[in-house]
Amino acid sequence: AVTVHPAGRVDGADLTYARLAAAHHPRLSHHLLPLGTQHLPYTDITAVPVTDEPAPSTLTRARLEGQLRWMHDRLGSRTHLTGDGGDSVLFLPPAHLADLLRHRLYRRAASEAAGWARLRHRPVLPLLREARALTDTDRAHALRDLACALETGAMPSGQGDVRWFPALPLPPWATNTATRMLSAAVHEVAAAADSLPGLDLAVRILVDDVREVARTAAADAQLAAASGIELHNPFLDARVVDTVLRTEVRHRPPVHAYKPVLARAMSGVLPDPLASRTTKGSFNADHYTGLRAALPELQHLADGRLAALGLADPTLLRAHLAQAAAGIPMSLAILEQAMAAEAWLRTLDRPATTWSRPREGDHTSG
Secondary structure, X not given: OEEEEEOOOOOOHHHHHHHHHHHHOOOOOOEEEEEOHHHOXXXXXXXXXXXXXXXXXXXXXXXXXXXXHHHHXXXXXXXXXXXXXXXXXXXXXXXXXHHHHHOOOHHHHHHHHHHHHHHHOOOHHHHHHHHXXXXXXXXXXXXXXXXXXXXXXXXXXXXXXXXXXXXXXXOOOEOXXXXXXXHHHHHHHHHOOOOOOOOOHHHHHHHHHHHHHHHHHHHHHHHHHOOOOEEEOHHHOHHHHHHHHHOOHHHOOOXXXXXXXXXXXXXXXXXXXXXXXXXXXXXXHHHHHHHHHOHHHHHHHOOOHXXXXXXXXXXXXXXXXXXXXXXXXXXXXXXXXXXXXXXHHHHOOOOOOOOOOOXXXXXXXX
């Protein structure tokens, strides 16, 4: 087992829990891997290997490749297990509250709404009203509403905790062309027949989430393969996903609980302080640090393929990058997706591999 940590810091945060887990299993060989400035997010992202689509680990390519190659060279590792996908599989979407109402589990709906409200620092009644309204809204109708919101720029009312799809905050650098293309895509999905009708709302939303994370996990596996490592996502194992999706509404965990199914499954495997943990480590500080360090390169990427395709305004994108690098509070998710897409598009311009026929007399093994 390998635990990464900032160079020079060998205590605290996830290291404490990693050491507890290692001590719980004396036969486990536990190694620490220090990360330096060369491993910061956004470092040399255009050197990412070619994949079928933008890999989620594009922005952390330097860290991931450094980690995989270190394990390969030092430990002879050929396989890496990642926890990616766990959040999609192990957390119920808030639409579960609507399912409880549909199945007339009113007392439990009120109890879980109160728990979610405490977690999100929201009043309870608006959550229950959102859940009640959602019971009368099908997926196609929600998609059409989302497309119309994109076209008009009007965000849905309320904070949107309990809904089919999260609101899509359009960044200021997204062009009208990008908005029209996105809206058209959403309308196209809304017009198509749902291939999985009749499912509970939370289950249908989970299916979409799992499909997305599984598809992008394939791109991450291709990225790891470039370092000679097979990447596996145990949380996306078919038996795990099947078990989660088939669980009846009465037996699903509370919507506000922190991965209780995982805690029960790992009972006896993990020490109690780790099994009872209700938070996860954050790399936000590293992302801001890496963003500042790589800002000149990222500013150059703003005038790249997305701008040429008319999807991003380079001037506004550069300004947004500068604001993020300055530490102005904002969600980095859409910005990071844009940079990952830009880096991926540039990989498609690399010269293709040229194959040649073996000369007569050459011997090749199949």
